[in-house]
Amino acid sequence: MEEKLTTRYSKVIIRKMIIILIGVTFAPMVLITGIILYRFNTFSHEMVYANLKELVLRHKLHIDFFLNENLSHIKFLSHNFEPELLQDDAFLHERLQDLQEEYNLVLMDLELIDEQGRQVAYAGPSQLKDAFYGNTHWFKEAMDSPHYISDVFKGPKDQLQFIMATKIQKENTGWILKATIDFVSMNLLMENLKVGETGHAYILNRQGEFQTRPPGKIELTKQQYLELFDKLEQTGHVSDKKIITVSAFLKNNEWILILQQDIDEAFAELNFNRKFAVLIFSLCSLGIIMVCVLLFRRVDNYISEASSEKESVMTQQIIETGKLDSIGELATGIAHEINNPVAIMVEEAGWVQDLLHEGIDKNNNLEEFIRALKQIETQGRRCKEITRKLLSFGRKMDSRVESVQLNDLIEEVVSLSSEKARHANVKINTRLDPHLPEIQASVTEMQQVLSNIINNGLDAMENKGDHLDINSISHEDHIVITVRDNGPGIPAINLSRVFDPFFSTKPVGKGSGLGLSICYGIIKKMGGRIDFESVVGEGSAFNIMLPLDNSLK
Amino acid sequence: MALAIVLLVDDEVPFVETMTKRLTKRELEIIPAYTGEGALLKLNEHPNIEVVILDVKMPGMDGIDTLGEIKKIHPLKEVIMLTGHATVESAIEGMKKGAYDYLMKPCDIELLVNKVTEAAKKKRRHEEKIIEAQLKEITMRRT
Numbered sequence: 001m002e003e004k005l006t007t008r009y010s011k012v013i014i015r016k017m018i019i020i021l022i023g024v025t026f027a028p029m030v031l032i033t034g035i036i037l038y039r040f041n042t043f044s045h046e047m048v049y050a051n052l053k054e055l056v057l058r059h060k061l062h063i064d065f066f067l068n069e070n071l072s073h074i075k076f077l078s079h080n081f082e083p084e085l086l087q088d089d090a091f092l093h094e095r096l097q098d099l100q101e102e103y104n105l106v107l108m109d110l111e112l113i114d115e116q117g118r119q120v121a122y123a124g125p126s127q128l129k130d131a132f133y134g135n136t137h138w139f140k141e142a143m144d145s146p147h148y149i150s151d152v153f154k155g156p157k158d159q160l161q162f163i164m165a166t167k168i169q170k171e172n173t174g175w176i177l178k179a180t181i182d183f184v185s186m187n188l189l190m191e192n193l194k195v196g197e198t199g200h201a202y203i204l205n206r207q208g209e210f211q212t213r214p215p216g217k218i219e220l221t222k223q224q225y226l227e228l229f230d231k232l233e234q235t236g237h238v239s240d241k242k243i244i245t246v247s248a249f250l251k252n253n254e255w256i257l258i259l260q261q262d263i264d265e266a267f268a269e270l271n272f273n274r275k276f277a278v279l280i281f282s283l284c285s286l287g288i289i290m291v292c293v294l295l296f297r298r299v300d301n302y303i304s305e306a307s308s309e310k311e312s313v314m315t316q317q318i319i320e321t322g323k324l325d326s327i328g329e330l331a332t333g334i335a336h337e338i339n340n341p342v343a344i345m346v347e348e349a350g351w352v353q354d355l356l357h358e359g360i361d362k363n364n365n366l367e368e369f370i371r372a373l374k375q376i377e378t379q380g381r382r383c384k385e386i387t388r389k390l391l392s393f394g395r396k397m398d399s400r401v402e403s404v405q406l407n408d409l410i411e412e413v414v415s416l417s418s419e420k421a422r423h424a425n426v427k428i429n430t431r432l433d434p435h436l437p438e439i440q441a442s443v444t445e446m447q448q449v450l451s452n453i454i455n456n457g458l459d460a461m462e463n464k465g466d467h468l469d470i471n472s473i474s475h476e477d478h479i480v481i482t483v484r485d486n487g488p489g490i491p492a493i494n495l496s497r498v499f500d501p502f503f504s505t506k507p508v509g510k511g512s513g514l515g516l517s518i519c520y521g522i523i524k525k526m527g528g529r530i531d532f533e534s535v536v537g538e539g540s541a542f543n544i545m546l547p548l549d550n551s552l553k
Numbered sequence: 554m555a556l557a558i559v560l561l562v563d564d565e566v567p568f569v570e571t572m573t574k575r576l577t578k579r580e581l582e583i584i585p586a587y588t589g590e591g592a593l594l595k596l597n598e599h600p601n602i603e604v605v606i607l608d609v610k611m612p613g614m615d616g617i618d619t620l621g622e623i624k625k626i627h628p629l630k631e632v633i634m635l636t637g638h639a640t641v642e643s644a645i646e647g648m649k650k651g652a653y654d655y656l657m658k659p660c661d662i663e664l665l666v667n668k669v670t671e672a673a674k675k676k677r678r679h680e681e682k683i684i685e686a687q688l689k690e691i692t693m694r695r696t
Binding site: 423 | 565566567571572574575578610611612613615637658659662
């Protein structure tokens with residue numbers, strides 16, 4: 001019970017210590033990891049967006065350059081050749097061929113149109129003659145500005161294309177030099193702008209119409225596309241589509257170049273790193289927890305080992321101290337006991353000397369001599385008896401375990417204590433079980449236990465008690481020895497401290513307070529039990545229970 | 554006339570007997586007792602006892618208790634404690650309760666006789682002083 005309590009208590013302490021240590025270790029680790037992860041996240045996002053943005057910007061320049069280049073070709077024609085010259089189909093055709101040779105069929109056709117929108121000259125594949133553009137939207141726009149680039153539209157052969165036009169103003173007459181640009185060539189530019197597996201670039205006009213091939217699988221609603229115009233060059237992800245977009249304006253803010261990529265892919269590296277960090281963190285945490293638990297288990301083991309070692313060392317020390325204690329007590333008792341016969345012998349010898357001074361001539365004297373000598377002899381024998389007891393006690397000072405008949409031991413201790421009992425005016429009654437089996441025990445230790453308890457009873461009664469009863473009874477698997485006094489009993493306040501080392505109610509110098517704690521230690525070591533019952537005013541009884549098959553622990 | 558009238562108290566009968574003979578030879582009048590209670594009875598029986606030789610360790614009422622009782626009832630009687638072992642504690646206890654001196658067993662007979670006669674002289678001086686004082690008081694009253 002006691003041990004269980006101790007274990008439970010130490011377990012609670014160990015658990016608390018583990019929690020504290022884990023807390024102390026984890027708090028800064030979590031904080032630092034959190035901060036690093038947050039910074040890393042932000043930085044990675046910035047990096048991803050910055051990369052994409054740079055790509056978009058490069059392409060914007062590229063596309064702007066492409067458009068400007070084509071536009072400048074037409075402008076070159078319009079500036080360097082008179083409209084009269086351009087009106088000639090053959091001339092225009094030659095120019096178209098030059099440009100196509102130079103620039104890989106980007107220009108599909110060239111056309112000169114007068115102010116009213118009538119076709120004046122045409123060079124190109126469609127054999128378009130006398131076309132009229134006066135009512136078209138693009139023509140009006142082209143007439144209002146020095147140059148114009150249209151949105152993408154379907155040509156006569158369902159070919160996607162867009163128009164570039166530049167205005168020629170000669171005196172009061174205006175012309176439009178128009179070129180159709182192959183859409184495929186534009187798309188080729190976009191194809192170059194591919195990021196990873198899911199990254200696609202495309203161009204939208206302000207109406208949300210695609211100016212290049214639309215992106216792969218994920219498409220946004222028209223509204224979402226239009227919103228991109230408002231967030232000019234802003235980066236961000238469209239929440240419900242799990243994509244991120246980076247955009248830049250083209251063609252005087254009429255078009256927008258959008259690079260879109262799946263979030264998963266864009267942040268794949270970041271996610272991988274994050275997962276890796278979490279894995280490392282988990283491993284570290286696991287490591288810390290394991291180390292903590294193992295460490296404290298070990299500490300717990302060390303502590304319990306050390307404390308049990310300490311306990312056994314202490315018990316041993318107390319027993320040893322007790323041995324000295326009882327030797328001291330015995331020496332005092334013996335000295336006192338032996339002093340009385342010695343005093344008588346000395347006095348008888350003195351008396352004989354007194355008689356010798358008078359002379360050995362009277363009968364009376366001779367009888368006195370004989371009586372005195374006999375008395376000296378008697379007292380000498382008394383001394384011898386005392387020393388015999390002392391010798392037998394000394395012989396048994398070792399703590400070897402042997403078969404012990406406790407009844408004999410009880411008688412022996414009782415006879416050693418008889419002098420003390422006589423002085424305390426106490427009669428010691430023994431009622432011993434004649435069939436008491438022998439037990440395995442150390443004679444010294446059992447003697448110590450018995451004499452401590454008996455002397456304690458005698459001390460307790462002082463001169464007031466009258467009898468001390470010692471019983472031995474054998475049971476099936478244990479024997480019980482009871483020492484009952486009719487002294488004053490133990491006050492309730494001291495009941496719990498009776499077996500505590502150094503607890504004594506005797507005056508200073510009279511007792512070390514070790515007696516009963518030694519008994520407790522010895523009996524416990526033998527696998528037995530010692531307890532007591534006490535009624536104030538009626539006396540106390542100490543019960544020693546010893547197992548019959550006790551193997552010394 | 555004896556040097557002093559002495560009450561010898563010890564639970565060891567042979568000791569008391571032999572001691573009585575030896576002390577009697579040295580002109581002391583010895584009255585023996587074997588217990589504390591017996592000693593008190595003897596003191597009542599023989600009011601002329603001057604000195605008590607008292608063993609400390611005795612069954613029943615021990616020497617220290619007996620000393621206390623003697624000093625209570627007969628404060629002028631001198632008591633010499635005799636014991637098998639002298640501990641500081643019992644010596645202090647004895648002197649506190651008014652013992653004249655303390656001797657260890659076995660003790661030198663002459664030393665004991667000296668102590669007894671000294672104690673008896675002290676007792677007599679004490680008594681004389683008291684009588685003188687009483688006489689003075691009586692004469693003072695008369696004048």
